[in-house]
Amino acid sequence: MALNIVDKTDDRVQIKNVLMSVSDKTGLETFVPALIEACPGVKIYSTGGTYAKIKEILGDRAEGTLVAVSDYTGQPEMQGGLVKTLDFKIYLGLLSEKYNDAHRRISSASRPKPSIWWW
Secondary structure: OOOOOOOOOOOOOOOOEEEEOOOOOOOHHHHHHHHHHHOOOOEEEEOHHHHHHHHHHHHHHHOOOEEEHHHHHOOOOOHHHOOOOOOHHHHHHHHOOOOOHHHHHHHHHHOOOHHHOOO
């Protein structure tokens, strides 16, 4: 097996997508609005109770900013809220490297939307 070494990155990576799921919701009232202010146009993908809390925090601003992971993946949450982020569309974006040609080919073959990349 070959060693995979990241040898190229952007100087400043613009945050376009955030996957947010936390058990302790303390501090979200401060963090979420600050994130949106610091990263205009960011999409927040979230699940279950975290999604509900962010929707409560954002109110009308949630539309166009907040996306339920199950809506994005097309897969329902398992009973009890388990296993909601173990989906190809999620881990492809989390693990793929932007400058790795092999990763780009796999992504191209699966025809993901450009917005799924999580860098």
